[in-house]
Amino acid sequence: MEDVLRSLGFLCLGSRMKRIGEQLQADTQRVLDRLDMRIQSSQYPLLAALDRLGPLPVGELAQSLGVAQPGVTRSVALLAELGLVEVNPSEEDQRRRIVSLSRDGRRLVDQAKRDIWPGIENAVADLCADLSGPLLGQLAAIEDRLAATPLHRRAENARVVAP
Amino acid sequence: MEDVLRSLGFLCLGSRMKRIGEQLQADTQRVLDRLDMRIQSSQYPLLAALDRLGPLPVGELAQSLGVAQPGVTRSVALLAELGLVEVNPSEEDQRRRIVSLSRDGRRLVDQAKRDIWPGIENAVADLCADLSGPLLGQLAAIEDRLAATPLHRRAENARVVAP
DNA sequence: CAATGTTATATATCAAGTTATAGACTTATG
DNA sequence: CATAAGTCTATAACTTGATATATAACATTG
Numbered sequence: 001m002e003d004v005l006r007s008l009g010f011l012c013l014g015s016r017m018k019r020i021g022e023q024l025q026a027d028t029q030r031v032l033d034r035l036d037m038r039i040q041s042s043q044y045p046l047l048a049a050l051d052r053l054g055p056l057p058v059g060e061l062a063q064s065l066g067v068a069q070p071g072v073t074r075s076v077a078l079l080a081e082l083g084l085v086e087v088n089p090s091e092e093d094q095r096r097r098i099v100s101l102s103r104d105g106r107r108l109v110d111q112a113k114r115d116i117w118p119g120i121e122n123a124v125a126d127l128c129a130d131l132s133g134p135l136l137g138q139l140a141a142i143e144d145r146l147a148a149t150p151l152h153r154r155a156e157n158a159r160v161v162a163p
Numbered sequence: 164m165e166d167v168l169r170s171l172g173f174l175c176l177g178s179r180m181k182r183i184g185e186q187l188q189a190d191t192q193r194v195l196d197r198l199d200m201r202i203q204s205s206q207y208p209l210l211a212a213l214d215r216l217g218p219l220p221v222g223e224l225a226q227s228l229g230v231a232q233p234g235v236t237r238s239v240a241l242l243a244e245l246g247l248v249e250v251n252p253s254e255e256d257q258r259r260r261i262v263s264l265s266r267d268g269r270r271l272v273d274q275a276k277r278d279i280w281p282g283i284e285n286a287v288a289d290l291c292a293d294l295s296g297p298l299l300g301q302l303a304a305i306e307d308r309l310a311a312t313p314l315h316r317r318a319e320n321a322r323v324v325a326p
Numbered sequence: 327c328a329a330t331g332t333t334a335t336a337t338a339t340c341a342a343g344t345t346a347t348a349g350a351c352t353t354a355t356g
Numbered sequence: 357c358a359t360a361a362g363t364c365t366a367t368a369a370c371t372t373g374a375t376a377t378a379t380a381a382c383a384t385t386g
Contacts, residue, residue, distance in 0.1 A: 004212040004227050010287035011280055012208050014187030017180045019229050022373065024177030042342065045175050049167040058365060064167045066182055071343055073366060095351045095364040117174055124173035128298050135291050135305075138298050181373095185343065188372095205372065222334060234373060236336060258334045258381045 027151035046075050051109045055100035123154035190314035209238050214272045218263035286317035
């Protein structure tokens with residue numbers, strides 16, 4: 001069966017990148033599920049942002065993640081519910097709400113940085129290894145490789161190779 | 164403000180590709196809005212699939228687009244509502260419902276192929292022109308270029324260059 | 327050939343993004 | 357200094373993807 005998005009090339013590049021991104025996220029989720037993590041893969045970037053940049057107001061968090069503010073408001077509400085982040089009003093400006101990692105969130109991030117993220121990063125790096133040339137060709141190669149060996153298998157192998 | 168997804172590299176490649184895809188779709192939508200098209204940019208791949216492959220049952224349509232079947236069922240219902248596709252039960256197998264372009268759908272696709280898609284394709288090709296090297300670098304270049312000159316501006320220019 | 331299993335589609339629910347807008351607070355100005 | 361304008365966050369409504377499951381039609385088999 002012809003892959004129409006691939007055939008259409010640049011015309012549907014947006015749909016195609018979205019599709020690849022979704023598959024990567026879903027595969028990553030599988031890896032996390034096996035490790036008994038209780039949050040969605042899509043929440044990690046927010047936690048990583050707080051880890052890298054320290055406490056941030058909602059708007060700057062959205063900007064640093066490159067998403068719209070309401071999405072961050074919702075994610076923050078969810079993570080606060082789980083006890084992974086804390087939200088405090090800013091002292092200088094009562095409109096701003098400063099988001100920071102809670103103790104549990106700190107622990108989760110530290111564990112992820114040590115035990116989980118390296119494996120995922122290696123798996124994705126493996127997936128993209130030795131790619132070069134035009135973008136569309138690289139995307140096709142990624143799709144083919146993912147179909148041949150899903151990410152969670154690569155994560156296992158990668159973990160063996162990089163202890 | 165640091166772009167966290169970019170800093171995290173392979174670890175968040177899925178989120179990042181999704182983000183780029185969404186921006187491309189949104190920008191494409193802007194181009195279409197200006198041209199008074201009444202459907203969403205995300206529906207075009209389905210119409211293009213029917214155009215390329217002819218009438219197809221729902222499942223094969225999903226497969227050719229690389230998305231899950233319920234998404235196609237929903238899109239088809241929407242496009243049928245708009246009168247752009249028709250759905251008929253298969254004769255051999257009463258479970259299958261064959262989707263095809265209606266007369267209006269045919270006309271829309273023909274018009275799009277003639278007047279609209281080339282401009283979009285050129286704009287995206289322009290966006291990706293002269294890219295080479297590692298994937299992450301190309302993605303960063305695309306993000307930078309999109310930020311500098313949004314797609315709808317490129318579409319205008321591309322149309323002038325390629326009559 | 328009835329019962330069981332399989333397949334195709336529809337439906338329900340969820341997730342995570344979007345835009346538009348409202349409400350609270352801050353800043354600027356006449 | 358009161359009011360107007362602006363900024364920050366939350367909420368509502370929508371989009372578009374996903375998975376899980378129900379239903380209906382077909383296929384197989386004891």
